[in-house]
Amino acid sequence: MSLRTDAVNHVSHFKPNSPDIKSAKITGVFGESVFTIKTAREYLSDEAYKSLVTSIKGGKKIDRTVAGQIASGMRAWAESRGVTHFTHWFQPLTGATAEKHDSFFTLKGDGTAIEEFDGATLIQQEPDASSFPNGGLRATFEARGYTAWDPSSPPFIIEIGNGKTLCIPTIFIAYTGESLDYKAPLMKAVDAVNKAAVTVCNYFDKNVNKVIPTLGWEQEYFVIDEALVNARPDLVQCGRTVFGFTPAKGQQLEDHYFGSIPERVYAFMRDFENESYKLGIPLRTRHNEVAPAQFECAPIFEEVNIAVDHNILLMDVMTRVAKRHRLVVLLHEKPFAGINGSGKHNNWSLATDTGINLLAPGKTPKTNLMFLTFFVNTIKAVHDYADILRASIASASNDFRLGANEAPPAIISVFIGDYLTKVLNDVETRVGNKFDEQDEAILKLDLHRSIPELMIDNTDRNRTSPFAFTGNKFEFRAVGSTANCGHPMTVLNTIIADTLTKFAAEVDALIEKGDKKEIAIMQVIQKYIVSSKKILFEGDGYSEAWHQEAEKRGLPNLKTTPVALDAMVTEKAKKLFKDNGIYTHSELEARHEIELEKYIKKVQIEARVMGDLATNHIIPASIKYQNELLKNVSLLREAALPEKLYKGQLTLLKDVSTHIQQVYDNVFEMVEARKVANNIVDTREKAIAYEAKVKAQYFDKIRYHVDKLEQLVDDELWTLPKYRELLFLR
Ligand code: ADP
C-alpha cells in the first residue's frame, strides 16, 4: 500500500475532536496569557509600574534597577501560571520567529538552587547572531547581535504541550546598531510617521500630540489533512504543490465561499482562536474563502507594532494547533495551481491620541479638510514610491500570486471609488487651477457623511486593486499570506512620513509668503492631486487592458522578485530611508542581499523537489504503467488481433512514453541550468538566472508533462495524493 492510499484511508476514518475550551465567553479567556498593564498593576511596585507605563506610552527608557523590579514581577506572575522558562522572542529576517529558551533556574555561588530573572536579562540578551541572515553586515562591522526588550509590546506565555514559556518581545540588532530584524525598523517608521502626522494634524487641531498607524490584517490559509500532506514531499518541503492536475471540480462552482465550515476545520478554528484569545489576539471573523479548503481569519485592528506581533504569533499558533487536529495549515501564497492563492490584506490607517481616524471623513468642514489632506497625501506617497512599495511585497512565493490574473497585479495602483474620484476632480478643476480668497467656498468642503456606505457599492471592483480605499482605511491587498507584515508596514509608514513632511514644508512656505493657512493647504492638495493622478485606477486590475494602460501611463510592472527588489537600493530609496531615519545605506544593501538570497534558496529547493518527485515518483509510476501497456499490446499481438482493436492502447503507450521522455529530458536540463546558475557570484545576477533560466524555463514545462501523465497513468499506480483528494477530503 502506498502512502497515498494510507492517507486517504486515514482521512476517511478520522473522527474530529471538539477542542477543550473552558469558557464560553471570549472575554473569559482574553489576554489571560499576557502580561497586560492590568496584570502589571497587580505584580509591580508603584515605581516599577509607573516606569513601565511611561515607557509604553512615550517610549522612555527604563533604568536597570527598575528593570530588576519589573523582571521579578513578571517572573512572579509567570510562575503563578506554571512557567519555568523564558525567552527573548524576535523576528529575524528568515521570516520565522526565533526563540532561545532559558530557565529561571540558576545556581548561586554556594551551590544553592534558586529561580531568578533579573533586570539585565529582561532588557538584553545575546543570541548567536551568526546563524541568522545579516546580508554581510556582520562581515563588514564585526557585528555581534543582541536582542533588546520592546516594552511597547507586552510579554506573553506560550504553551507547548504542558510546557510554558514566558516570551519577551524584543528587537534584534547588531552591536554597531544596524537592525537585523523586522521589528526595529518598523518602530522607527512608527516614530517617523508620528512626527510628520502630528505636525500636519496641528494645522487643524492643536490637541493632537500623537498619531499611531493602525493595522488590521486578514490572513488567508489552506487547511489540509496531515496524512495527505505527508504523502506529498512538495507540500512538506515547499509548502506548495509543484505538480498536480486541477480536478474536474475546482472552484468554478464558487460553492465554498461563505459556505458552511466543515466540522473538522471548525473544531480546529475554535481551538486556535481560543489559544489566540489567551494571547490577546483580538480575532473577530472567520470564514471560508473562494478556493476549496481555503479559509480566512481577521482580528480587530490594533497599533501596527502590536498587530504585526499578533499576526506572526497567530501563524505560529495556527501551525501548532493544527497538529492536534492532524491537519496542516498552508500559509503559502499559491499552494495549488489553477485555484486562488492566499493573501494577507493589510488594512491601514492613522489614528490620533484624540481618538480620530485620520482616514475617516469628518463631520465638519475643518475635519473634512484634514481627512482630504491625509487621503491625498497617501495617494501621493503611493504614487511617488510605488516601486519601493512593490519591492516590499516581493518574494518567491508571492510571485506566483501577483499578476496571476486572480490576485492584485504587480502594478501598484490606488482605488478610491466613484465618489472620491469626483471629489478629487472637483478640487483639481477649480477655476484658474489656483486657489485664492474667492475660492474659499471649497473650504466648506461638504464631503458626504457616509463615504463608508458609499464604498460598499464598489467592493467588487476594488477586489482587483492592490491598494484600495475602503471608506475609512486603505487596504494594501498585494501583501502575501506568508509575509511578515512588518516589512510592508515599515515601507508604507515611511513613505507616508516622508510625503507628509514635504507637504508641511510646502504649506509652511506658502503661509510664509502670506497665504492663509487653509488656502495654502488647499493649493498643495490640488498640486498633489494633479501630480499623482496617474496612480489612480478604478477598473479591473486583472484585465489585459489595464496592463497596456499602465504601460502607457508609465507605471512599473515588475513581475518577478529579483528585479522588483532593485527598487530597494536606488538612490531614491537610500535617500528616503535615510532622511526618515529608518535604514542606513548599508542596512538597505544588506536587506536587499538577504531578500535575493532567500529568493535563490526558495527556487533552488523547489527545483530540487521537482527533480526528486519526477525521478522517484512520477517516472517510476509511469514506467510501471508503460510496462503494463507494453505487455498488453504484445499479448494482443500474439493473439493476432487486428491492430485497429488496440489502437487506443498504442496511442496511450506512445503518449505515456513521450511524456516520460520529456520529463526526463527537462529535469536533466534543469539540473544543468542550476549548475550554471550556482556558479554565478553576483547575488542579483544569480537570482535573475534562477528566475529566468531555471524557474521560467523549466517549472511549467516539467509540470505540464507530469500533469499529463497524472491524467494517463492508472490511478492505482499513482503515488502522490491528487488535488481532488487534497482539496476535498476532510
Ligand atoms: P471587510 O474588509 O470584510 O469589509 P472591515 O472593513 O470591517 O471588513 O475590516 C477589515 C479589516 O480592516 C479588519 O481586520 C479590521 O480590523 C480592519 N480595520 C477596520 N478599521 C481599521 C482602521 N481604522 N485601521 C486599520 N484597520 C482597520
Ligand code: MG
Ligand atoms: Mg477587507
